[in-house]
Every structure is written in structure tokens, then in C-alpha cells.
Amino acid sequence: MYRIALKMLFADRGKYVMLLSGLTFATLLMTQQAGVFAGILEWTKGNLKNMRAPLWVVDPKVEQVNEVKALRDTDVSRVRSVPGVGWAVPMYWGILQARLADGTFKPVQLVGLDNATMVGRPARMVAGRIEDLRLPNAVVIDELAIQRLSRGRPRPIGVGDLFEINDREARIVGVCRTEMSFFGYPYIFATYDQALQFAPRVRKMLSYILVSPAEGVPLATVAARIEKETGLRAYTEEDFGVSTVRWFFRNTGIPTSFGMTILLGFIVGVAVAGQTFYAFILENLRHFGALKAMGAGDGLLTRMVVLQAFAVGLIGYGIGLGVTVLIGSLFLKKGMPPFSMPWFIPVGTLAAILVICAIAAAFGIRRIRQLEPAIVFRG
């Protein structure tokens, strides 16, 4: 009987295509928008991904990685003196203006790496050597900077070219690959001392202290000790990421905006699938009545309807997810807009689609259970 139930559904082309379209669209809307939202959240953690370190020590008021409350230079020494700290190095991070060849300005994210160790350096160099950062006025730019800073030049900016950061000459010694960040500005890497030369002088310049525990000492233990003995805040990389995401949830309208779109996808799914499926049931009511008269119990008919609803739901989900993956791959290839597909998005969307199908089926089942088999004798 289940095969017959599926055939009844699939052979009703109009309703089937309508149902499939509604569920595909709902899946697409929910997964694609959730994917873009997850991508934005990943971008907020751009600094964490581009300058990796086990522990990030910051001002106690700092809640997220894109927020800087400068520390004193002496804080580096205080952190180094905490038992269990393997090493601790300073890092500068700030948004400055780069002057382009045509005289216009573009914002850039300047990262100052510890002169000696270069801890926090970019993971992948695509041209030049990171060690050349120790040369005078040297910087390493990322691939995004090539797009953004090349305006007014006969060819794309590259190794050996000069530009200005905050009225100071910067010489490119390398190009690296970075992850996109929330601000969408290119990353410029320099040594810590060089970065302080580029940046406008203020009383405190130290943005983060990057720390690694001594061998065999757990991260959490070292973090707790640093917080206790220095009064600073020590985040593990993971905790800083979570705190950053939480901050964006609490302080921006981004989650609400995307949440509304995702909710809309769900509502569209319920409305289209619910109505169409109910119309399908009503259209086939006589046949369900005949089945009932011929001895099909409410249980069997309920299972048939559930199978029909969930079959079309799963097919629609599969197509919708496939389209989302295609769109997502395109986004990732272009680098814009942000896109990420953690496991819980497809799983959550599947759950939402199953709920939509259950709602759609529930209306139909209710109607069928109320149906008197004697309906088949009424002309």
C-alpha cells in the first residue's frame, strides 16, 4: 500500500511539483540564509583565524576579538612572569588608512607581530618571505589588499611596490593568504615595532598579548592563573571565538534580521506545503474513502499520508540543500558574500522540514480520520 501511496502522490504532477517547489524553496531560504549568517559569524572571528595563538590576553573589559582596549607594554612582562606560561608576545592590531597611488585612501587592518618570533604570522605566504618583515618599512599584504590597493597603478600592487600607511612609506616584501574578517578590510602585517611606527602615537599601543602555556600545563590552568595574577582577561582561542559570537548576538541586529528571513522560509514552507498537501488530500478524498470502505483502517491510511508528506519533504529538502551547496560553493569561490555550512544548519533545516511535513500531514490525516467510508456511496 505504501508504494501505491507514493504513486498516488508522484503521479499527481501538478500538486507534486507545487509541493516540491514549496519545500525546496523553504529549504533553500533556510539553509542559504543560515549559511550566510554562519559565514558572517565566522568573519567576526577573522583575527582569531589569521593570527593563531593558544591564549589571548586582553583588557578585562574586552568581550570580542574585534574590540581593542590597549594594554601597557609592561603587561607583557607581567604575563611572562605567571607560572606555567611558556611564552608571551605582544601584538598590535588597528585599522589605519592606506593611501593609494591615485591619492585616495582605503582602510586596512594593520597587524604588528613580535619582532623576534613573528607569532601570529599568516599561515600561507603566496609571494615573498615573512622573515623579510624585519627589513625597514617592510610589510606583507594579503591577496585582498592587492584588489583594494591597486587602484591608480598600471598593474596590480605586489612585492617591491610602495604605498603609504598613515603618511609613512610601506614597502611590500610579501603577499599572504588570509581569511576574510568582519570588517572586510585587507590585512597588512608588519613587525610590532614597525607597526607602532605606522600607527598614530597614543599612550598605550599594545592590543593583545599572545600566550602559550609551558609544556604539560593545561590551557585553562594558565588562563586562570593569568587572570588571577594580572587582573587581565585570558581567553583560549575557542572561548574568545564564542565570546565574540555572543557579543554579535547581543549587540547587533544581524541575528534578528537573518532569523526573520529563516523564519519566513519556515512559514513559506508551512503555508505552501500545508495548503498544497491539504488540497491533494481533499482531491483524493473519494479515493481515501474507497480505500476505507475496502478495509483500509485509519492506521494504514495515516501511515500512507505520513509517507507521502515525508517523501516529498525529503526530496524537496535534498534538492534545496543541493542548490544551497551550489550557491555556497560559488560564494566561497568569489569570497563574497560570507558563507559557512556547519553541520547543525542542514540538520536543523531537516528538522524544520520534517516539522513542516508533519504539520501538512496532520491536516490531511485529521480530514481522513473524520471521513466516513459511506461517502463512496454518495453520487
Next chain:
Amino acid sequence: MRGAAAIGPGTGTGTAVRVERVSKVFGRGEAAVQALKGVDFEARQGELLMIVGPSGCGKTTLLSVIAGTLEFNDGNVTVFGAGLHGMTRSEVTAFRGRHIGFIFQSFNLVPTLSAVENVSIPLLINGVARREAEARSRAMLEKVGLVGRGGDTPLQLSGGQQQRVAIARALVHEPSLVICDEPTSALDRENGRRVMELMHEVARAPGRCVIVVTHDSRIFRFADRMAEMDDGRVARVHETHETYEAGDH
């Protein structure tokens, strides 16, 4: 299923259906309509019984009650020894599935299924495996004269052929009682005659009974007996060959 386990074609030669003092009221209060008013009558095994009467006299209601598709308010209905009045709804449903075959006025074939699939439905409901069900359905379609048409959908068949598919569906699980509601009303004279010849033959099977509700006087001659209804009651039951011999017109 109380009282239903032992019944089936060929198990008896006496009463097939006994209806005693059956009443059915639709609606409540002032809007209540009494469709059946203490109906009494019997249908015998091996006969084709026609229930006839003017529109609104309660024919279809009585048929629905006998078929177990409509609950009644009072009285007893016994089908091949099984009392419908003593069964729960699910028992009645299971009883219908096993022992009653249906032929509807508008055929009620599922248009998206092939003839074989439509015919196999009663077998599938009774738990027969698909392959076996389809094989038996094909054989039944051949018996009703639809050789090689099993793969066609109802829309590819004529009205007469569709009714033959419906007959095959009603008989494929070898029911004791076959219920027909206006089986010829959607057919022309020739197709109607063929269908009724087939039904007449079906009724001859041992231990089976065919009950037909109709007001198509062209087919009265195929009945063994006729139950005439009027105003919610069976007014008269009589042999047809005496009264309706001239009805072959």
C-alpha cells in the same frame, strides 16, 4: 473479529445477510431525519438481490449499513453469520476488507494507478505481498475480459472497461458479499447488460451473495429477487421473473 473468522464463500447455503429492525437517524433534534425505520429483510446465499425504490427512500443508507460503512442507531445486521452490531469500528473495517467487495456508481478507481494496481488494492490491504497480489489481479482482469489491459490507467479505458476493472477489484479477494451501488448508471445499455451478466454469474458462486442498489429498470431482469423500499422501509420482497419479465426492454 467476533463471529467473522469462519465465514467465506462456499461455507453455507442459507441466509447471507439478515437485517432486523434497523433504524438510522441522520442529524439531531428538529433537523433529524429518519432514513431507515425498522428495516427487516434477508438476502440469500447464491442470489443477486436488488434493492429498488424512489430517490430518498433509503436504498443507499441501507446498502451502507449492510456494507458496514455506516453505523446504525438500532437493530441487528448479520452478514454471513457475523453480527456487525457487536463489532468495534476497527473490527468492522477489517471485516469489510476480508469479506465484502465493493462496486461503486462512479467506479472510484484511483486514476494515477494502473488497472492491475487498482485491482490489487483489496489484496494489499489484506496483507498479500505485492507480486502475488498483482499476479492474482492480472488473472482476475482476464476473467472479466480485460486481457492485456492491466497496465492501462483508468483514463485509458472506456466506461465499460473501467467498471470491469472495478468488478475485478471487488472480486479479487474472493469476498462473500458483493455490494454494488448503481453499477450501470454511468454505462450505456450494452455495457450495462454485459456488466450485469457478469454480476449475475458472480452471484452464482457458492456461498456468495450480490446486493445491488439501482433504479435502472433495464437491469431489473438480472435480479433473483427484489426488495422494494419506500419511505425508509422494505415494503415488499419478491421474485423478479414473475413481475419484471417484461422489464427487458
